[in-house]
Amino acid sequence: MVSKYEVAWTLAVVGLLAGVAAYSAVLLYHIDSLGDPGEYVDVIGHQWFWEFCYPANGTCYNSTYTPPTTENGLGSVSGGALWATPGEVVQINVTSDDVVHSFNIPNLGVRIDAIPGRINLFQFTVPTVTPGTEYLIQCTEFCGTFHGTMRSFLVIT
Ligand SMILES: [Cu+2]
Incomplete structure (x- = not known):
């Protein structure tokens, strides 16, 4: 019952x-x-460099890191970087060409894994700072011999 x-x-x-x-x-x-970003950037991790593609004008740049020669320097990057304008909302579409990497901008709290065969999306607002300011980008997933030099910069334009 x-x-x-x-x-x-x-x-x-x-x-x-x-x-x-x-x-x-x-x-x-x-x-x-996600909202409507001001800019899309495709970020591709490679052993051991970052590639940045700008779909708006169909260009891609490999970012090559040169370690610093002085103790306090951050080193320099040639070939390409993550370029963005102050105050803009940027969407990064992150993936990898080989092994798992992790895209990290420590000073902005941006961190997202770069996984082969998968695209991870992330949007962030570029700080309104003086053009020319650079933020370090560092791979934060151990990805092989030269993982430590897998660096680039977010350059405010
Ligand atoms: Cu890596």
Whole structure:
């Protein structure tokens, strides 16, 4: 014999869980939704350099890092960099050509894995600082012999 209380409690729990599920589904949908960025940049990790592609004008640049010669320097980058204008929202589409890398701009709190065969998206707002300011980009997933030199710069233009 099923009492009316058992039925009521069962329905109350079902209703509560359905409510939590609906709320979570809406929340997860909005967490993943991205706004309209000012610029897209495709970031491709290679052993051992970063490649930056700018779909707006169809150009790609390999970023080659030269270690510093003085103790305090950050070293320099030639060939290409992540160029962005102050205050702009940039979407980076991050992937890898070989092994797992991790794209990291420590001073901006940007970190996203570069995984072969997968594209990870991330949007961030470029700080409004003087043009010419550079932010270090460093691979933060050990990816082989020259992982430590897998560096580049976000250059404010
Ligand atoms: Cu790497």
